[in-house]
Amino acid sequence: MDIRNIAIIAHVDHGKTRLTDALMRETGMVGDESVGMDSNALEQERGITIYSKNTSIFYPSIHSGQAVTKINIVDTPGHADFGSEVERVLRSIDSVLLLVDAQEGPMPQTKFVLRKSLELGLKPIVVLNKIDKPAARPEWALERVWELFMDLGASDEQLDFAVVYTIAKEGIAKKRLTDESKNLVPLLDTILEKVHPAPADTSLPFAFQPFNLAYDNYLGRLGIGRVYQGRMKTGDRVFVKKHSGEIISGTITKLFTFEGLSRKEVPEVSAGDIVMVAGLPDLYIGDTVAAQESQELLPAIKIDEPTISLNFLVNNSPFAGREGTYVTSRQIRERLEKELEVNVGLRIDFSPGDYYTVFGRGELHIAILLENMRREGYELQVSQPRVIIKEIDGVISEPFERVTIDVADQFSGVVIEKMAKRKGQMVEMKKEQEHVRVIYDIPTRGLLGYRNEFVVDTRGDGILCGEFLGFKPHAGDIEKRDTGSMLSGETGKALSYALSNLQERGVLYIGPNVDVYEGEVIGNTAKGQDMVVNPIKGKHLTNTRSSTSDIAIQLTPPLSVTIERGLEIMAEDEYLEITPTSVRIRKQILSENGRKRAGRASS
Ligand SMILES: Nc1nc2c(ncn2[C@@H]2O[C@H](COP(=O)(O)OP(=O)(O)OP(=O)(O)O)[C@@H](O)[C@H]2O)c(=O)[nH]1
Ligand SMILES: [Mg+2]
Numbered sequence: 001m002d003i004r005n006i007a008i009i010a011h012v013d014h015g016k017t018r019l020t021d022a023l024m025r026e027t028g029m030v031g032d033e034s035v036g037m038d039s040n041a042l043e044q045e046r047g048i049t050i051y052s053k054n055t056s057i058f059y060p061s062i063h064s065g066q067a068v069t070k071i072n073i074v075d076t077p078g079h080a081d082f083g084s085e086v087e088r089v090l091r092s093i094d095s096v097l098l099l100v101d102a103q104e105g106p107m108p109q110t111k112f113v114l115r116k117s118l119e120l121g122l123k124p125i126v127v128l129n130k131i132d133k134p135a136a137r138p139e140w141a142l143e144r145v146w147e148l149f150m151d152l153g154a155s156d157e158q159l160d161f162a163v164v165y166t167i168a169k170e171g172i173a174k175k176r177l178t179d180e181s182k183n184l185v186p187l188l189d190t191i192l193e194k195v196h197p198a199p200a201d202t203s204l205p206f207a208f209q210p211f212n213l214a215y216d217n218y219l220g221r222l223g224i225g226r227v228y229q230g231r232m233k234t235g236d237r238v239f240v241k242k243h244s245g246e247i248i249s250g251t252i253t254k255l256f257t258f259e260g261l262s263r264k265e266v267p268e269v270s271a272g273d274i275v276m277v278a279g280l281p282d283l284y285i286g287d288t289v290a291a292q293e294s295q296e297l298l299p300a301i302k303i304d305e306p307t308i309s310l311n312f313l314v315n316n317s318p319f320a321g322r323e324g325t326y327v328t329s330r331q332i333r334e335r336l337e338k339e340l341e342v343n344v345g346l347r348i349d350f351s352p353g354d355y356y357t358v359f360g361r362g363e364l365h366i367a368i369l370l371e372n373m374r375r376e377g378y379e380l381q382v383s384q385p386r387v388i389i390k391e392i393d394g395v396i397s398e399p400f401e402r403v404t405i406d407v408a409d410q411f412s413g414v415v416i417e418k419m420a421k422r423k424g425q426m427v428e429m430k431k432e433q434e435h436v437r438v439i440y441d442i443p444t445r446g447l448l449g450y451r452n453e454f455v456v457d458t459r460g461d462g463i464l465c466g467e468f469l470g471f472k473p474h475a476g477d478i479e480k481r482d483t484g485s486m487l488s489g490e491t492g493k494a495l496s497y498a499l500s501n502l503q504e505r506g507v508l509y510i511g512p513n514v515d516v517y518e519g520e521v522i523g524n525t526a527k528g529q530d531m532v533v534n535p536i537k538g539k540h541l542t543n544t545r546s547s548t549s550d551i552a553i554q555l556t557p558p559l560s561v562t563i564e565r566g567l568e569i570m571a572e573d574e575y576l577e578i579t580p581t582s583v584r585i586r587k588q589i590l591s592e593n594g595r596k597r598a599g600r601a602s603s
Contacts (some may be wrong), residue, residue: 324379
């Protein structure tokens, strides 16, 4: 069968998943409206794609009686923190649909994914989506896209891109804005016209390379990737060839292809297709699975190295074990070992014993792991994330990122001031109408804890996108925290009366009637120092006829501590306690005397 392999790429929220869902529906691959690509619970809750996923559609439909083409589609995440995931996928497909919101135009992540695509020599199809929005300006957006291609040094052939206009939400595509259309046929036709059929030489020896991993309790590790040449049957012997030079032989136990969202077991796979293989426990992203030991390696797939680390430990707070099902060190270890099977870029050092050091690609990477664990019933605590410092050629180096910031004019001052304080080097600054776009190179260390502040500083209106630059010489001390922690000195139930007084002195993380313990961080204080307070104190009963003011206590809604926010705002001597129902920040040493003693011992 004729096969086309494409990925859908874009800035976050520009409509990739909606379009993929609509393509599946158009071709009859899914019937139910509620079934979609963002299948993970966390993705549904957040409304963003976290894991890239593949689907296959057949066009025209299998029942049409005509010659059918199989289109393998990879839906990628648009959030900048998952950029390296997109990069991996791009290596394994033949063309991309570059989606651009017709109102917003190209955004920082559009540039990132387009640059990677052009560098790989891909010839994108431009899809201007959301043309139904009242403020949509497709001509303007198309002009910006063209400029972006030019800026990124596109070849003449790449510049001569096809354009399709879509309303992904309604499953409509048009080649010209003035066309009448009720379906996605114009887009499907463009794909068949512009994307070349996947080379399908089955006479050569088998070669396969995974770009994604999956895990199955019965089958073990699964590799999802592309068959570059040849055929393979279940039961065949193969060689897993690694770029380190290592060669491991193995046997394929099961093979799958994709149909819509489901995988279909097949006896044989052949060149051109995107498939899933089972039976190779040592398989990793970028390895070459070959029929012959002497076969050449396929080019490596780059995997970003970890940039931050933190410790995972058993929860030992006074509330430990109240809310979680899996709480022991062994249970946490087993869960982390399972995670290593599929989580690309994650590393774990199990050797310390009483804690495990987890290395990840950023706060969000770690936060998603923690969020998944708590949903499964785990309870644990983690230390503050730190950046990974390395010595490269005798120079102490740390990870750097390039961040693009878009803010309304009035907020640019505070952003520029804070970036400078965090050792950001301005690379470029451009004014566009009432907006300012500033680009910085900044140590990841300076960015830790900033995103949350950024949202507050720009009243939720600014956009900040980062891209990993690599390790560079250490930028020196960064002084960041200008708030202190407000700590409970007591264990009990927080009361409105006490909280109403405390909210005068800082921002609270808890509301009334919440159980607190001694040493728990219940808020922050504008003054740089920690402050021990009593949140459980009730109003003294006096003889004076009580006023109505007691009932009418007005509390500002607390700033709820999520896992991501917690990782950002916690201090070095604190832990983030995570259970299925709560996220709390606490001092590592709970009693004030204990902390004083420890402070004296260390000074
Ligand atoms: N008005 C309008 N809204 C759309 C259209 N397509 C998608 N949306 C909306 O845009 C939002 C984001 O759509 P998604 O498909 O999740 O975007 P995405 O690009 O997959 O997002 P990430 O995977 O998180 O990067 C949703 O609320 C959609 O309903 C469209 O054609 N018109
Ligand atoms: Mg998506």
